[in-house]
Amino acid sequence: MKELWKKAALGDIEAEKKLSRHLLERFSVLAGLVICKEDARDIAQEACAVILTEYKSLKSPFEYNAWAQKILKNKIASYFQRKSVENRIFSENHRDNLENLVEASAENNEIMQILIKCLKKLVDSFPRYARVINLVQLGYNTNEICGRMDISRNNLYVLLNRGRKIMRDCVFDGGAE
Known part of the structure; x- marks a missing residue:
């Protein structure tokens, strides 16, 4: 060297x-x-x-x-450090937004329409992310999901986090095209 x-x-x-x-x-x-x-x-x-x-x-x-x-x-x-700051900023800025969004959706069915639109986008654009999120919501544990999808635990967490981020961004954008 x-x-x-x-x-x-x-x-x-x-x-x-x-x-x-x-x-x-x-x-x-x-x-x-x-x-x-x-x-x-x-x-x-x-x-x-x-x-x-x-x-x-x-x-x-x-x-x-x-x-x-x-x-x-x-x-x-x-x-x-950058990741920590990003997480803090996200949680501070979007906590109020989320509460306002939930209150507004109680009055009408808008949030369900946004969620459905975002889920359809996720399924169309990133089917693996959607499948991981779906399996988690159905109650499968990490080992079962990894076995079904033939992926490592790390890859599962990456897919799950990316899928959640895409969903979160889509919901906060109001399901915009």
Whole structure:
């Protein structure tokens, strides 16, 4: 790794490509702490981009590994902070909206129409998400759903969360086309 860093720092393009591939593979594993694989890959790519643009400023190959790891750790920490803030903002902003929506729907049947429209959209656009949500609502446990759909637990949670988010967004948009 140290020799690869030295060659890349001197301008060897092939060494720089190898260094990039090595970092991406290594960081993809470490970024696996993040449940969503797309987010993990994005974090690894962001960290690699920072490292590959700034590694030549280091004076020694010995500080390279620690420095690169620190960048990745900061990217992962930033990801979790961003997710935490997004969740807080969502719950604060939409709690009032949800209460208002429920009150308004008690007067008329509008909420049912919106839910049906959103469910139809989900089934048409993302049938796997709809199936997971349906199986959960029918009372199947995680192992039964994973067995029926031939998916891992992590994939189940990803599908479930994405389906719920799509439904939530659709409901708050009023089922807009």
